[in-house]
Amino acid sequence: MTPTIDIIRAAQQRINAHIHRTPVMTSEFINRETGAAIFFKCENFQKVGAFKARGACNAIFSLDEATARRGVVTHSSGNHGAALAWAAGLRGIKATVVVPENAPAPKKRAIEGYGATIVYCAPNILARQAAVDDLIALHGYEMIHPFDNDVVIAGQGTAAVELLEDYPELDIIIAPLGGGGLLSGTAIAAKAIKPSIKVYGGEPRGADDGARSLARGELVTEQTPKTICDGLQTTLSPRTFNYIRTHADGIGLATEENIIRAMRLTWQYAKIICEASCCPPLAAILEGTLDVNGKNVGIILTGGNVDLDKLPWVIG
Amino acid sequence: MTPTIDIIRAAQQRINAHIHRTPVMTSEFINRETGAAIFFKCENFQKVGAFKARGACNAIFSLDEATARRGVVTHSSGNHGAALAWAAGLRGIKATVVVPENAPAPKKRAIEGYGATIVYCAPNILARQAAVDDLIALHGYEMIHPFDNDVVIAGQGTAAVELLEDYPELDIIIAPLGGGGLLSGTAIAAKAIKPSIKVYGGEPRGADDGARSLARGELVTEQTPKTICDGLQTTLSPRTFNYIRTHADGIGLATEENIIRAMRLTWQYAKIICEASCCPPLAAILEGTLDVNGKNVGIILTGGNVDLDKLPWVIG
Numbered sequence: 001m002t003p004t005i006d007i008i009r010a011a012q013q014r015i016n017a018h019i020h021r022t023p024v025m026t027s028e029f030i031n032r033e034t035g036a037a038i039f040f041k042c043e044n045f046q047k048v049g050a051f052k053a054r055g056a057c058n059a060i061f062s063l064d065e066a067t068a069r070r071g072v073v074t075h076s077s078g079n080h081g082a083a084l085a086w087a088a089g090l091r092g093i094k095a096t097v098v099v100p101e102n103a104p105a106p107k108k109r110a111i112e113g114y115g116a117t118i119v120y121c122a123p124n125i126l127a128r129q130a131a132v133d134d135l136i137a138l139h140g141y142e143m144i145h146p147f148d149n150d151v152v153i154a155g156q157g158t159a160a161v162e163l164l165e166d167y168p169e170l171d172i173i174i175a176p177l178g179g180g181g182l183l184s185g186t187a188i189a190a191k192a193i194k195p196s197i198k199v200y201g202g203e204p205r206g207a208d209d210g211a212r213s214l215a216r217g218e219l220v221t222e223q224t225p226k227t228i229c230d231g232l233q234t235t236l237s238p239r240t241f242n243y244i245r246t247h248a249d250g251i252g253l254a255t256e257e258n259i260i261r262a263m264r265l266t267w268q269y270a271k272i273i274c275e276a277s278c279c280p281p282l283a284a285i286l287e288g289t290l291d292v293n294g295k296n297v298g299i300i301l302t303g304g305n306v307d308l309d310k311l312p313w314v315i316g
Numbered sequence: 317m318t319p320t321i322d323i324i325r326a327a328q329q330r331i332n333a334h335i336h337r338t339p340v341m342t343s344e345f346i347n348r349e350t351g352a353a354i355f356f357k358c359e360n361f362q363k364v365g366a367f368k369a370r371g372a373c374n375a376i377f378s379l380d381e382a383t384a385r386r387g388v389v390t391h392s393s394g395n396h397g398a399a400l401a402w403a404a405g406l407r408g409i410k411a412t413v414v415v416p417e418n419a420p421a422p423k424k425r426a427i428e429g430y431g432a433t434i435v436y437c438a439p440n441i442l443a444r445q446a447a448v449d450d451l452i453a454l455h456g457y458e459m460i461h462p463f464d465n466d467v468v469i470a471g472q473g474t475a476a477v478e479l480l481e482d483y484p485e486l487d488i489i490i491a492p493l494g495g496g497g498l499l500s501g502t503a504i505a506a507k508a509i510k511p512s513i514k515v516y517g518g519e520p521r522g523a524d525d526g527a528r529s530l531a532r533g534e535l536v537t538e539q540t541p542k543t544i545c546d547g548l549q550t551t552l553s554p555r556t557f558n559y560i561r562t563h564a565d566g567i568g569l570a571t572e573e574n575i576i577r578a579m580r581l582t583w584q585y586a587k588i589i590c591e592a593s594c595c596p597p598l599a600a601i602l603e604g605t606l607d608v609n610g611k612n613v614g615i616i617l618t619g620g621n622v623d624l625d626k627l628p629w630v631i632g
Contacts, residue, residue, distance in 0.1 A: 023339060025361070044587045045341070106584075264624060268422075271360045271589040271620035304587035308580060314630050 003150055003185060003243075005192035008157040015057040015155060018090055022046050022159075024166055024298075029269040034285050036292040039170065040266070041163045044274045044304025048082045048110065051159055051182060051302050052146070056083035058155030059144045060091050068093045073141035075099070075121075075128045078107030079231060079303050080146035085116030096141060098131045100124075104230060106307050147181030148237035157185025163298045164193050171295040174281035176302050177201030177210045177251060178232035180240030186300065187247035200290055201244065201251045202281030202299075204259060209235040210244065211251040227256060228312055231277030231303065252284025259283040260312045266301070273304045276312060319466055319501060319559075321508035324473040331373040331471060334406055338362050338475075340482055340614075345585040350601050352608040355486065356582070357479045360590045360620025364398045364426065367475050367498060367618050368462070372399035374471030375460045376407050384409045389457035391415070391437075391444045393546055394423030395619050396462035401432030412457060414447045416440075420546060420623050463497030464553035473501025479614045480509050487611040490597035492618050493517030493526045493567060494548035496556030502616065503563035516606055517560065517567040518597030518615075520575060525551040526560065527567040544572060544628055547593030547619065568600025575599040576628045582617070589620045592628060 001007065022042045030038055043051035060072065071094030074084050081097035088095035095116040099108060100123035111118055121131040135141055144152065159182075160173060175186045180201075187199040203210050206227035212220045219241045225233035236244065254262070262282035266274050281299045284290045317323065338358045346354055359367035376388065387410030390400050397413035404411035411432040415424060416439035427434055437447040451457055460468065475498075476489060491502045496517075503515040519526050522543035528536040535557045541549035552560065570578070578598035582590050597615045600606045 049587060267589055267624060268622075271365060273583055273587040273589060306584075308583060308627070308629065311624070311627070311630070313624065314627070 001150055003154040003157060003188050005189055007154045008161060008185065008189045011058040011154040012158045012161055014061050015054060015158065018057050019047050019053050020045060021162055024163065025270055025272065027269040030265055033265065034292060036285070036295050036297045038282070039163070039167050039296065039298045040270060041159055041298060041300045042272065043159060044272060044278065044301050048079065048086045048114070049303055049305045050079035050083060051156060051300065052079040052083035053086060054158050055152035055155035055181060056080060056087040056144065057090070059149065059151045060084070060087040060093070062151050063142060067142050070140045070142065071095065072144050073098065073132055073135045074144045074146060075132055076146050078103055079305060081116070082107060082110040082114055084144055085111050085114035089115045096135055098128055098135070100128065104307050106305055110305065147179030148239050153181050153185045153240070153243070155185070156182045157189035159300055160186040160189040161193065163300070164190060167296065167298060168194070169296050170197060170298045172198045172200065172292055173298040173300070174200045174202050174252070174284070174290065175300045176229070176232055176277055176280050177203040178277070179234045180210065180236045180244050182300065182302065183248055184240045184243035188243060191247050198249045199247065200249055202284045202290070203251050203253055204229050204232055204280055205253045205255050207233050208253055211253055213241055214245060214251060227259070229259065229277040229280065231275065232280065252281070252287070252290035254280045254283030254287050254289065258287045262286055264313055272301070273306055274301045275303045275306055278302045317466055319470040319473060319504050321505055323470045324477060324501065324505045327374040327470040328474045328477055330377050331370060331474065334363070334373050335369055336362055337478055340479065341586055341588065343585040346581055349581065350608060352601070352611050352613045354598070355479070355483050355612065355614045356586060357475055357614055357616045358588065359475060360588060360594065360617050364395065364402045364430070365619055365621045366395035366399060367472060367616065368395040368399035369402060370474050371468035371471035371497060372396060372403040372460065373406070375465065375467045376400070376403035376409070378467050379458060383458050386456045386458065387411065388460050389414065389448055389451045390460045390462060391448055392462050393419050393549070395547060395621060397432070398423060398426040398430055400460055401427050401430035405431045412451055414444055414451070416444065422621055422623050426621065463495035464555050469497050469501045469559070471501070472498045473505035475616055476502040476505040477509065479616070480506060483612065483614060484510070485612050486513060486614045488514045488516065488608055489614040489616070490516045490518050490568070490600070490606065491616045492545070492548055492593055492596050493519040494593070495550045496526065496552040496560050498616065498618065499564055500556045500559035504559060507563050514565045515563065516565055518600045518606070519567050519569055520545050520548055520596055521569045521571050523549050524569055527569055529557055530561060530567060543575070545575065545593040545596065547591065548596065568597070568606035570596045570599030570603050570605065574603045578602055580629055588617070589622055590617045591619045591622055594618045
C-alpha cells in the first residue's frame with residue numbers, strides 16, 4: 001500500500017519501543033562553511049548504526065504470524081542486512097541475508113553478530129536474485145527488499161517525522177539517494193507535515209541514476225557505479241522513482257572529492273563517525289549543486305558503520 | 317579559594333549560557349564488553365571540542381574588569397589554549413597562548429582560529445615558563461594555568477554536576493588524569509552531591525605520576541612521559557595532588573595498547589570521535605585495573621580534537 005503520513009505515523013507507533021529517537025547535532029564550523037543552519041539527524045547512532053533499523057523493524061513487526069514463523073530473506077550490501085537480522089532477532093524469527101562476497105568486513109560481521117544466516121553470492125544482480133529465489137523456493141521465506149517495499153519505505157519515513165517534530169522550522173531536508181527508500185519515505189512524510197518544505201536527494205556523480213531518471217522523466221537503470229558510497233550504488237526501482245518524482249524537489253550531485261571532504265568535515269567538526277554513504281547531501285551543498293544559503297537544513301546522516309582501517313583520506 | 321560544591325554551582329551559573337550541556341551516550345556493545353553500564357559524558361561535543369571550555373570560560377568571566385582589559389596568557393599543548401582563546405573572544409579580551417613547537421597541527425590552528433596570539437617555545441617546561449614570565453612582565457597579562465588554578469578547577473567540576481543531574485544512579489565516575497584539574501573538580505563535585513559515589517582517575521602507564529604520587533603519599537614530579545595521550549603528559553601540581561588525595565578513590569592505569577583499543581571501541585560502537593587522551597578510563601576497565609562489574613559508570617570523554625591523518629591504529 002502506498003505510504004501516506006498516516007501509514008508512516010502508524011509505523012512510528014509500531015517501531016518506537018525498539019529504535020532510538022536519534023539526536024540532532026549541529027556544528028558552527030559547518031554552518032559557517034555552508035552559509036546555512038545544518039541540522040544533522042544522527043541515524044549513525046541508530047540501532048545497528050543505520051536508519052535501516054527503522055524500515056526493517058517496521059517490516060518484521062508488520063508480518064502476520066504464519067509468515068513470520070517461516071522466516072525472512074533479503075539481499076543487502078550491508079546495513080539493511082544487519083537491520084533485518086537485528087529486527088528478526090527482536091521478534092525471535094529466522095533471517096537469511098544474501099551478501100555479495102566483496103561486502104565490507106564489518107558489515108558482514110554485524111549481520112552474523114545479530115544472529116542471521118549469511119548466504120554469499122557473486123557481486124552481481126543476477127547471482128543475487130538467483131540466490132534469493134532459491135531460498136524462497138526452498139524455505140518459503142518472505143522477501144524484505146531493502147527499498148522496493150512500501151512497509152520498509154514507511155519505516156524509513158519516520159526519521160523525517162522525528163526531525164520535523166524537533167525542528168519544525170526546517171526549510172529543506174536532504175537525504176542520501178541510493179535505491180530511494182529513504183528519500184521516498186522522507187519526501188512523503190515531510191511534504192505531508194509541512195507542504196512548503198523542500199526535499200532533495202544527495203547523490204554521488206559516480207552513481208547518478210536518480211538524477212538521470214528525473215532529468216529524462218523515466219527510470220534509468222543502466223549504471224556502472226563508481227563511488228566509495230557502497231550504500232548508494234544501486235538504482236531506483238519503478239516504485240521509488242515514482243514516489244521521488246511525485247514528492248521530492250530534486251537531486252544534488254556530488255563528486256567523490258566533495259563526498260570525502262564532507263565526510264571529513266563531519267568527523268572533524270561534528271565529532272561523529274558517519275559513513276561515506278551519508279555524505280552526498282553535505283557534499284552537494286559544498287559543490288553548489290544544492291542552494292541552501294540562509295536556510296534551515298535537515299540532513300539525514302544515514303549510518304556510521306565504517307571500516308576504521310580503510311579511511312578514504314588515509315593513503316596506505 | 318578551594319573549590320566547593322557551592323563554588324562549582326556558581327561556576328555553572330556563570331558559564332551555562334556559553335557552553336553546551338553535552339549529551340550522555342551509551343553503547344550496548346561496550347556495556348557487554350565491560351560488564352557495566354557505561355555513560356559517556358560527551359565533552360568531545362563541547363565548545364572547542366573539549367571540557368577545557370568549562371574551566372577557561374569560568375576563569376575568563378571571573379576576572380575583574382581591569383585585569384580582563386590587560387589580557388590573559390597561558391601555556392597549553394592544545395585544548396586549554398583553544399578554550400582560553402575562545403572564552404577570551406566571548407568577552408572581547410586579548411589572549412596569548414604559549415605553545416610548544418611540536419604541538420599537534422589541528423590544535424594550533426584552533427587556537428589561532430579563535431583569535432588568540434600564539435607564542436612558540438621549545439617543548440620543555442623551562443622554556444615554556446620563561447616565555448610566560450616574559451609576557452607577564454612585558455604586558456601585565458593574567459596567567460590562567462590549565463589546571464593549577466581553583467577557578468579553572470571549579471569550572472571543570474561542572475561536567476560532573478550535569479552528569480549526576482542526568483544520571484543520579486551512577487555508582488562510579490572516572491575521568492582521565494593528566495594535570496588533575498578535571499579529576500579534582502569531578503571528585504569535589506561528585507562526592508558533595510552523592511557521598512557514596514566512587515571517583516577514579518584513568519591514567520596512562522606511560523605517564524603514571526598520579527598513581528605513583530598516591531601510592532607514595534607525596535607528590536612525584538619526575539616523569540618522562542611516553543604515551544599517545546598528549547593531553548595527559550603533564551604531572552600533578554601540589555594543589556591538584558591534594559584535592560585528588562582528599563576526594564578521589566584511586567587511579568586505574570592502562571597500557572598504550574588498551575588506550576588505543578578503548579579509543580577504537582568508542583569510535584566503532586559509540587560512533588563518536590574522541591581523542592586518545594579521553595580513553596584511559598575505558599582502557600583501565602578493559603585492563604582490569606578498575607573493577608566496575610555490574611555498576612553504573614560515568615566516564616568523562618574529555619575531547620574530540622584528533623588529527624584525522626594520524627590515527628594510532630593506521631600504519632602509514
